[in-house]
Amino acid sequence: xxxxxxxxxxxxxxxxxxxxxxxxxxxxxxxxxxxxxxxxxxxxxxxxxxxxxxxxxxxxxxxxxxxxxxxxxxxxxxxxxxxxxxxxxxxxxxxxxxxxxxxxxxxxxxxxxxxxxxxxxxxxxxxxxxxxxxxxxxxxxxxxxxxxxxxxxxxxxxxxxxxxxxxxxxxxxxxxxxxxxxxxxxxxxxxxxxxxxxxxxxxxxxxxxxxxxxxxxxxxxxxxxxxxxxxxxxxxxxxxxxxxxxxxxxxxxxxxxxxxxxxxxxxxxxxxxxxxxxxxxxxxxxxxxxxxxxxxxxxxxxxxxxxxxxxxxxxxxxxxxxxxxxxxxxxxxxxxxxxxxxxxxxxxxxxxxxxxxxxxxxxxxxxxxxxxxxxxxxxxxxxxxxxxxxxxxxxxxxxxxxxxxxxxxxxxxxxxxxxxxxxxxxxxxxxxxxxxxxxxxxxxxxxxxxxxxxxxxxxxxxxxxxxxxxxxxxxxxxxxxxxxxxxxxxxxxx
Amino acid sequence: xxxxxxxxxxxxxxxxxxxxxxxxxxxxxxxxxxxxxxxxxxxxxxxxxxxxxxxxxxxxxxxxxxxxxxxxxxxxxxxxxxxxxxxxxxxxxxxxxxxxxxxxxxxxxxxxxx
Numbered sequence: 001x002x003x004x005x006x007x008x009x010x011x012x013x014x015x016x017x018x019x020x021x022x023x024x025x026x027x028x029x030x031x032x033x034x035x036x037x038x039x040x041x042x043x044x045x046x047x048x049x050x051x052x053x054x055x056x057x058x059x060x061x062x063x064x065x066x067x068x069x070x071x072x073x074x075x076x077x078x079x080x081x082x083x084x085x086x087x088x089x090x091x092x093x094x095x096x097x098x099x100x101x102x103x104x105x106x107x108x109x110x111x112x113x114x115x116x117x118x119x120x121x122x123x124x125x126x127x128x129x130x131x132x133x134x135x136x137x138x139x140x141x142x143x144x145x146x147x148x149x150x151x152x153x154x155x156x157x158x159x160x161x162x163x164x165x166x167x168x169x170x171x172x173x174x175x176x177x178x179x180x181x182x183x184x185x186x187x188x189x190x191x192x193x194x195x196x197x198x199x200x201x202x203x204x205x206x207x208x209x210x211x212x213x214x215x216x217x218x219x220x221x222x223x224x225x226x227x228x229x230x231x232x233x234x235x236x237x238x239x240x241x242x243x244x245x246x247x248x249x250x251x252x253x254x255x256x257x258x259x260x261x262x263x264x265x266x267x268x269x270x271x272x273x274x275x276x277x278x279x280x281x282x283x284x285x286x287x288x289x290x291x292x293x294x295x296x297x298x299x300x301x302x303x304x305x306x307x308x309x310x311x312x313x314x315x316x317x318x319x320x321x322x323x324x325x326x327x328x329x330x331x332x333x334x335x336x337x338x339x340x341x342x343x344x345x346x347x348x349x350x351x352x353x354x355x356x357x358x359x360x361x362x363x364x365x366x367x368x369x370x371x372x373x374x375x376x377x378x379x380x381x382x383x384x385x386x387x388x389x390x391x392x393x394x395x396x397x398x399x400x401x402x403x404x405x406x407x408x409x410x411x412x413x414x415x416x417x418x419x420x421x422x423x424x425x426x427x428x429x430x431x432x433x434x435x436x437x438x439x440x441x442x443x444x445x446x447x448x449x450x451x452x453x454x455x456x457x458x459x460x461x462x463x464x465x466x467x468x469x470x471x472x473x474x475x476x477x478x479x480x481x482x483x484x485x486x487x488x489x490x491x492x493x494x
Numbered sequence: 495x496x497x498x499x500x501x502x503x504x505x506x507x508x509x510x511x512x513x514x515x516x517x518x519x520x521x522x523x524x525x526x527x528x529x530x531x532x533x534x535x536x537x538x539x540x541x542x543x544x545x546x547x548x549x550x551x552x553x554x555x556x557x558x559x560x561x562x563x564x565x566x567x568x569x570x571x572x573x574x575x576x577x578x579x580x581x582x583x584x585x586x587x588x589x590x591x592x593x594x595x596x597x598x599x600x601x602x603x604x605x606x607x608x
């Protein structure tokens with residue numbers, strides 16, 4: 001029964017290759033087809049989520065029936081089940097939005113790349129093999145490069161080029177790290193790496209982990225390698241921007257955290273944590289400072305997204321259960337909020353023809369519902385109580401204090417202050433400046449925005465149930481012994 | 495002997511990285527990227543290499559005792575395919591950029607964009 005979960009990988013892949021046939025039948029059927037497939041994917045993901053959380057056991061899928069480490073396995077544990085659901089849900093929302101936002105041909109190519117992007121992120125989260133992770137990362141990034149340049153304007157092409165070059169360097173780094181791990185441990189299976197990591201030479205482990213972190217930092221938008229992100233966010237089609245922020249980044253962050261924690265028995269592990277803490281802190285500072293100066297709302301949201309990613313990375317780098325839980329919670333909240341913000345900003349761009357700050361003047365009069373959604377999203381990400389991000393920022397501060405990193409608490413609070421400055425500027429612009437006639441707002445998109453706003457407020461008022469789920473997901477990441485025990489390794493003992 | 499391969503692989507990676515970071519022509523940067531990928535592939539292959547052994551292909555006289563480690567070779571095959579896809583995509587983007595800006599110089603493109 002649980003083998004049906006392999007549909008999570010198989011369905012988007014096979015549907016992507018059916019797109020040309022659909023196009024032959026009718027060009028107008030492509031976008032509804034895309035929505036349908038993502039809806040089915042959401043259903044399968046919801047089923048896997050229910051299955052994992054009711055039985056409390058992860059779903060393990062062994063490709064071809066070979067036991068790991070001989071065969072490649074998928075591991076859908078508490079964390080993966082939650083985030084695959086988020087990936088599928090965000091894709092579904094963006095597929096619906098694409099019907100309105102994408103007017104440039106070739107739509108069939110767009111639909112294929114869209115499905116492959118979803119497939120790549122799902123695979124990165126579900127896989128239990130480090131090379132398989134690399135392959136899924138490349139699927140994600142190659143479709144992301146192509147989608148970034150989809151609009152074919154000069155800016156989009158330049159952003160795509162930047163992304164390709166940084167992504168190429170990153171994937172090479174990642175592969176060198178994998179080569180070092182394989183050379184010293186002789187395995188590629190994550191569970192077996194976790195078993196054997198204690199025997200690793202300290203220097204090799206440190207170099208391999210640092211290279212892997214730098215490799216994933218491109219996708220995860222960690223500081224020195226995130227120069228592509230603002231350009232790509234600005235140049236990419238609006239739904240794709242939201243997908244980047246909602247789950248492509250999250251998948252890479254998850255991969256980083258997973259690889260980091262499975263090697264936690266290596267003797268030089270704490271050095272790697274310190275590296276990640278420094279990188280994360282720099283990411284927060286650079287992201288927030290750059291966001292302050294932006295004149296384009298999409299670019300501003302991109303920098304804000306980078307800053308949040310920095311906070312998540314810092315939480316993972318604390319090396320405690322509380323830190324991991326806080327980071328997972330922040331990932332969850334950030335996915336909802338940024339999906340909402342990019343959806344609303346993209347919708348404004350579709351209706352008013354751009355995302356420069358001036359376009360947002362008087363939005364409260366022109367499109368009250370959209371303006372209201374942006375306001376809720378902005379207020380939430382600043383970290384005002386009774387909205388969801390408040391709780392994850394609070395957890396992050398508590399985790400930092402209990403791990404004796406008082407300055408991280410200061411970092412989180414400082415970041416919130418800077419966020420308040422530029423988000424309140426935007427809110428002020430929308431409600432108290434400019435004039436305009438009220439416009440008709442799309443019913444479906446309005447409904448989705450209302451649902452996301454409701455999710456933000458409900459989680460903000462009753463964080464308990466989500467926090468329980470997140471705690472389970474966090475311990476799935478942190479508790480490596482459990483991870484190893486759950487994977488039926490073939491005849492190897494440490 | 496085996497350290498020679500490592501040395502070669504690392505130098506290829508560094509040469510590629512130099513080209514990516516220093517060159518201003520987009521095509522040269524892409525060539526650098528390819529050189530870097532080749533270096534990584536060579537590194538992977540040499541990690542699985544055992545001296546005086548044959549290729550891991552099921553044929554006359556090839557037993558598990560006298561072949562090299564097959565896994566890195568499978569990895570490199572995959573990595574080569576991925577590299578080809580990336581290069582092809584990058585070249586289409588370069589064509590697009592050239593038709594928009596009539597130049598391949600990175601600095602020029604940045605200046606034209608303003």
